[in-house]
Amino acid sequence: MYETGFRSQILLQRASRLFGLWTALWVALAPLPVAAQTPAQPNADEQEGEPGDAVPPAQPAAPGAPSAPTTSAQDSDAPDLVPTLPPTEAEQARGQPVAKITVAGNRRISTDDISAYLGQTRIGRAFSPEGLSRDVRELWDSGLFEDIEMDLTRRDDGVHLRLLVRERPSIKAIEFKGNNEVDDEDLTEALSAEVKTGTILSYAAIRRGIQKIRDKYAEEGHFLAEVENEVVPQKDNQVTLRFTIKEHEAVTVRRITFIGNNSIPDAELREVMLTGQDSLFNFGTGGPFRQDAFERDVLVLNALYYDRGFLSAQIATPRVMLTPDRTGIEVTLSINEGPRYRIRSLRIQERDADGRDVEPLGGRRRIRELVRAKPGDWFNRAELAKDLAAIQTLYRDEGYANVEALPDTNLDPEQREVDIAVVIRRNQPVYFGRIEIRGNTKTRDKVIRREMEIYETGLFSESKLEKSKRRITALGYFERVDISTEQGDDPQHVNVYVEIGEKPTGTFQIGAGFSSIENFIATAQVQQANLFGNGQSLAIQAQISGLRQLVDIRFIEPYLLDTRFSGSVNVYDQLRIYNQFSQTSTGGSLTLGYPIIEPHLRASLAYTLENNRISTSTTSTFLGTASAVSVFQRLPLANLFNDGITSSIRPAITYDTRNNQLFPTAGMFLQGSAEVATKYLGSDNQFWRYRTTARFYYPITDSIVIKLNSEAGLVTSPDPAGVPIFARFFLGGIFDVRGFFLRTIGPRLPLRATLDDHAPPIAEGANIGGNLMYYQNLEFEFPIIDAVQIRGVVFTDLGNAWNLEQLYCNAAPASPYDVSNPCFTFSRLLNVRTSWGFGIRWFSPLGPLRFEWGFPFSPLPYEESSRFEFTIGNFF
Structure with a gap:
């Protein structure tokens, strides 16, 4: 409502009273012209004039207008001339100075802000009714007020104005009802451009906001969504704005029709489109229609035609129609393909700043080899763009x-x-200028800089810049790594900015499991992969169960004394209790590494010194004591009590291209090692042990990854008694072949439980471990709930251990099962244990949780048909 009134404290004469009501409702401040008046006899009050008031003369009739009938002056019954309206207070104040302006009624909006709208009416200026009218109109158009009233008073010192306003309420809160498909946060974001809490209520903005909500629903395919609003008054001139939404069903794509595509079939066009693509949860409906996806599809179709050589192809404005039942959409795309073009000539040349031809970098032949297209080929824009990018990379790697x-x-x-x-x-x-690292609140700069292949004042290289990013990301310390460049102090220098987002690198890993052999198993590990921000790693692991006790402390320095050498120290005390013996090992190892080809290929040398004790009776460590569950009492195992000092060296070579050392999704990890324990190193136990590891990570999409892990091992000994049993391979469990009990896969001997020849044999035979081992794990990992990093995995495992020593083959009758037979033949390499399963992985703040169910394909009679285990930590 827009209302202005002018009130005067001076008593008007009776003529003013006649027009008082008219003046109070008058919107235009200037007096309105009188179009016509009905003749009437003036009364006595109207004949008395206000002192100083002048009655304007009657206006003459327009030329050609019919004249009014005249009467004789002597005729007393003839009416007087039509009276004219007296000037209003605003008209009488015209030209007088504005002496005072008072603002009242405002609570949130300051007086200064209101006065800013009064551009024509200011203190000291001559008053103008037209100027005041414009000022009040601008104040009303601001949308801040529900009512505006202006009082005018003429005084000796000038015009006094009093502006009385009633403010519109502010929005205290915004509520949504009925929105199941779109979250409150998304709707609030969609509204924010028009309506938000704390702002002044505007019905025009509400109408625009409703359209924003409808547009948001249209993006999700809900074109029929209805939105109503309600304004709920609150205290202190505030309101709650409530939107009630009826979503209705999403409008799905029923049919996509192509017209004019003579060269590319419909199926190929549909394949590159997001619109109309079916998904697992659409149940064959073709999916909801999304405007943004459809606009992207039109661009992709254009690009597809250009890549096929149709350089004149045009796609007309698509026609989108609702089906009669208003639950589906039919899309029609009209395509004008035009001719398909072949390459007639392809000329590549380099010119200098003066436009002269010069020899390209590396020679013309090298440049031409980077471009795969040749005359006679169909034109392909995408392939040409890749080739030109390769040429640009060649130059940029040389500093241009x-x-x-x-x-x-x-x-x-x-x-x-x-x-x-x-x-x-x-x-x-161009040369590198400053290299600045930002966002590292914990990690020291040198930890990041030493992974970079660029340096300040060095020649610019695009490839080295990309490699630097990959190496920093591969540390596993950061959620994101962004590298950007901008011009430095002059055009010949660029500054490099490394923006990182740190993530927790400390993990507390625990695991637990159950089996009829070990009862309850518990493991715990505390690890800090970025100790004190120095890039060092410290891990402390403890494990306890009915058959195992372990404490392991490992420290890794990737850049020993700030050199390219790496070093690690490992100290441990462990007790392993098998069904037939127990092993206590106390010792440690030192490892040195050096990069052969930075950063992927490294060589290392480890020295291990440990004291091993093999026992068939109670064994103890500082963690406690434990007894072997079922020990060998007969001695067909000549190496059963081989123990003492083991002193060995272990050279290894590693090739690592993983994109992340902690959570890889691409790349490979290859490692080969040979461990030698010999009397020449002061070792009581002698053996040669070879191991190889191969891990591959292949991303199908940004979030779906295929992983393959395989390990093989071989151990031999020059000692006639054979390889010490603790150096042999035992498989089974969540860390290698899932679905089987821990360390139960391998060759078995049907030995007796006691020295009595009449004693019954050990149930299911005694697992003696193998000289030869192989296992592999194939995993398909996919997202379940990306927002909380819950992922699913489907896997299949394969593996076994085989005995190569004839001593054990001849010591006892053969196992009744080929997969556990201690007598080796090459054909038995095909006798492997296999399983499959599925699991859920949650990348929690404490570390990655693994919940996995394993199912052996061909379980033996004494094995279970399924097994559930869980732990915290990555598998591989």
């Missing part, structure tokens, strides 16, 4: 960061051929 390589095409529609000319301009060489 601002190289230009733009193609120019000349079409010949009649011959349907295209001439391509690529002009290269290398411009000036």
Whole structure:
């Protein structure tokens, strides 16, 4: 409502009272002209004039207008002339100075802000009714007030104005009802451009906000969504704005029709489109229609035609229609393919700043080899763009960061051929300026800088910049790594900014499991992969169960004394209790590493010194005591009590291209090692042990990864008694072949439980471990709930251990099962244990939780058909 009134404290004469009501409702401050008046006899009050008031003369009739009938002055019954309206208070105040302006009624909006709208009416200026009218109109158009009233008073010192306003309420809260498909946060974000809490209520903005909500629902395919709003008054001139939504069903794509696609079939066009693609949860409906996805599809279709050589292809404005039942959409795309072009000529040349031809970097032949297209081929824009990018990378790796390589095409529609000319301009060489690291609140700069292959004042290189990013990411310390560049102090220098987002690198890992052999198993590990921000790693592991006790402390320094050498120290005390013996090992190891080819290929040398004790009776460590559950009492195992000092060296070579050392999703990890324990190193136990590890990570999409892990091992000994039993391989469990009990896979001997020849044999035979081992794990990992990093996994495992020593083959009758037979033949390499399973993994703040169910494909009679285990920590 817009209302203005002018009130005067001076008593008006009776003529003013006659027009008082008219004046109070008058919107225009200037007096309105009188179009016509009905003749009437003036009364006595109307004949008395206000002193100083002048009655304006009657206006003459317009030329050509009919004259009014006249009467004789002597005729006493003839009416007087039509009276004219007296000037209003605003008219009488015209030209007088504005002496005072008072603002009242405002609570949130300051007086200064209101006065700013009064551009024509200011203290000291001459008063103008028209200026005041414009000022009040601008104040009303601000949308801040529900009512505006202006009082005017004429005084000796000038015009006094009193502005009385009633403010519109502010929005205290915004509520949504009925929104199941779109979250409150998304709707609030959609509204924020028009309506938000704390702002002044505007019905026009509400109408625009409703359209924003409808647009948001249209993006999700709910074109029929209805939105109503309600304004709920609150205290202190505030309101709650409530939107009630009826979502209705999503409108799905029923049919996509292509017209004019003579060269590319419908199926191929649909394949590159997001619109109309079915998914697991759409149940064959073709999915909801999304405007943003559809606009992207049109661009992709254009690009597809250009990549096939149709350089004149055009896609008309698509026609989108609702089905009669208003639950589906039919899309029609009209395509004008035009001719398909072949390459007639392809010329690549480099020019200097003066436009002269110069020899390209590396020679013309090298540049031409980077471009795969040749005359006679169909034109392909995408392939040409890749080739030109390779040329630009060649120049940028040599310091020419601002190289230009733009193609120019000349079409010949009649011959349907295209001439391509690529002009290269290398411009000036560029050097790295400042290299700044941002966002590392914990990790020291040197930990990041030493992974970078670029340095300040060095020649610019695009490939080294990308490699630096990959190496920093591979540390596993950061959630994100962004590298950007900008011009430095002059055009010949660029500054590099490394923006990182740190994540917790400390983990507390626990695991537990159950089996009829070990009863309850518990493990715990505390690890800090970035100790004190120095890039060092410290891990403390403890494990306890009915058959195992372990304490292990490991410290890794990747850059020993700030050199390229790496070093690690490992100290441990462990007790392992098998069904037939127990092993106590106390010792440690030292490892040195060096990069052969930075950063992927490394060599290392480890020295291990430990004291081993094999026992068939109670064994103890500082963790406690434990007894062997079922020990060998007969001695067909000549190496059963082989123990004492083991002193060994272990050279290894590692090739690692993983994109992340902690949670890899791409790349590979290959390692081979040979451990030698010999009397020449002061070792009581002698053996040669070889191991190989191969891990591959292949991303199908950004979130779906296929993983393959395989390990093989071989151990031999020059000792006639054979390989010490603790150096042999035992498989089974969540850490290698899932679905089986821990360390139960391998060759078995049907030995007796006591020295009595009449004693019954050990149930299911005694697992003696193998000289030869192989296992592999194939996993398909996919997201379940990305928001909380819950992922699913489907896997299949394969593996076994085989005995190569004839001593044990001849010691006892053979096992009744080929997969556990202690007598080796090459054909038995095909006798492996297999399983499959599935699991759930949650990348929690404490570390990655693993919940996995394993199912052996062919369980033996004494094995279970399924097994559930869980732990915290990555598998591989």
